[in-house]
Amino acid sequence: MQIKIPYSWLMAILVALVLLLFAISISIGHVWLNPLDALWSGAGSISAADHLILTEIRLPRAVLGLIIGAALGLSGATLQGLLRNPLAEPGLLGISASASLGAVLAIYTGLSAAFAYALPISALLGALVAVVLLRALAGKSADILTIILSGVALTSLAGALTSLTLNMSSNPFAALEIVFWMLGSLADRSWVHVGMALPFILLGSVLLLATARALDALSLGQDVARSMGVNLNRTNLLAIFGTALSVGAATAVSGAIGFVGLVVPHLLRPLVGNRPSHLLPASALGGAAFLLLADIAVRFVFPDKDLKLGVITALVGAPFFFWLLHNVKKRTQL
Amino acid sequence: MLPDWGVANQPKAPQRVVSMNLCTDQLALLVAAPGQLISVSYLAAEASSSLMAKEAAQLHTNRGLAEQIIRLQPDLVLAGQYTSRASVNLLRRLGVNVQTFAPAYRFADISAHLAKIGTLLGQEARANALIAQLDTALAEPNQHTHRSAPVLGSYGANSYTTGQSSLESEVVKAAGFRHLGTELALQGASKLPLEQLIYASPDRLMTWKSWSQYTGRATEILLHPALDRWFPKERRVAVDSRYWMCGTPFTVEAINQLKTQMESHADHAD
DSSP states (O other), X not given: OOOOOXXXXXXXXXXXXXXXXXXXXXXXXXXXXXXXXXXXXXXXXXXXXXXXXXXXXXXXXXXXXXXXXXXXXXXHHHHHHHTTOTTOOTTTTTHHHHHHHHHHHHHHTTHHHHOTTHHHHHHHHHHHHHHHHHHHHHHHOOOHHHHHHHHHHHHHHHHHHHHHHHHHOSOTTGGGGHHHHHHOOOTTOOHHHHXXXXXXXXXXXXXXXXXXXXXXXXXTOHHHHHHTTOOHHHHHHHHHHHHHHHHHHHHHHHOOOOSHHHHHHHHHGGGTTTOHHHHHHHHHHHHHHHHHHHHHHHHHHSTTTTOOHHHHHHHHHHHHXXXXXXXXXXXXXX | OOOOOOSTTOOOOOSSEEEOSHHHHHHHHHHSOTTXXXXXXXXXXXXXXXXXXXXXXXXXXXXXXXXXXXXXOOSEEEEETTSOHXXXXXXXXXXXXXXXXXXXXXXXXXXXXXXXXHHHHTOHHHHXXXXXXXXXXXXXXXXXXXXXXXXXXXXXXXXXXXXXXXXXXXXXXXXXXXXXXXXXXXXXXXXXXXXXXXXXXXXXXXXXXXXXXXXSHHHHGGGOXXXXXXXXXXXXXXXXXXXXXXXXXXXXXXXXXXXXHHHHHHHHHO
């Protein structure tokens, strides 16, 4: 089904949606705070506690929701275009889980304590291993199910190794962390985490967006793309490093959050007329909106239960995944 | 209850006692006769968690698995109420006498636990001496906590604080302060998001000394910039968690240390 909506309108709507959700994300919490009060009438108009909470707790949280959601949406859209696989997504393909493993290794070997950037770097190396592995597999066989099943195996393996690392740690609280690394959360993150993730996510996003033209050509088939002068190796490398950088850094500060990269591109694809070059920026905005919404939901539904983000994204994403799987099967049988 | 063997067959005190919980470890180490206790949990031998690490290191240490315990051929096993229930149930099925202890929630529980261990081990005299000491120490002018007394709250890994009806609240109140978890009417170990902690704004934030040595996701919250800004050094009290984890005669030390630390803090503030 094609819905006629000009691309510029769609982008404007998405930007407005992201801004609205960003504002709500800053306002919602233990106490409802109006960020405009602090902004317009100066810091003196609100209590010191409110000011501290707005600037040091809620603002970094909202910024992380925005950039991490954008990274996940964008990398999902790129992977789907590159692998020409509607089910490709960092969470399902085990890229997020491998990034988690990298992050956990950096923390529990003490590397991240010695050098703060060791955390995102180690996480993106974990993500890189996963993407390279998947790309190699997908190169041999473009079969959708092979790739998805490899992702399942990789997720289990990375999860097991993460669990092993946490169990071996002398830190008595380490074992409890497994939930965070597998389901993700933005609770009580700070500007330190923004500073850690932002440069890598920005760089990764630039690389991913650079694949847009090639993905347009690739949607017509590999041979057509080649004849149109698309350098497939370059596109591959851009997508691989772009995904590793953005998903790796995102996972290092938020844990693995699944389904964002799956749901968002699929919802937006009919609205952009199936053009990857339009889909990529739209998916970044859509991912940001989706994750901000999920992060608002975890605070709205069970404010005191510290619900993990992955719970919400999976509640929405898993039924969607089943529906997709059903459709893909029907299509491949034809 | 011990089985009644009748007068002719006086119950012999158990000679191979194994403890599998850090708290019962320390109580048993205090009460048992030399040689009576043969194994304690590995945590009891670690100086970071145990106040009797030296004594415990002389003994065999266990990791609380049924297989390991059964090979020690114990005639009495002491466990915490929440110690691996699977292991405890298996040991009971295998006919081992396992006695479990609930965590101590108030000072009276410490005396009760000492008395129970004294009876079980046939060391009533030692246990009673310890109970008498404890009662004297705790009987000191128990000044009614003033309504304007500073509020003290604990904050630890994963944003946890402790609620009312806990040993922590008893200790804080006995030291003459109001307890954050009690004021907020929290129950048990409760998660307190940073936002809520800042709004509750206790006069002093109590953190656990030993936890600062760990790096990781769970303890990262203690390094949050907002926490540092709202609770600068002069609003912090770092206490030694070993004195607070278990209800033992050492709990008296927790009260004294807290008083001393708060007094020296007050001096600085003046």
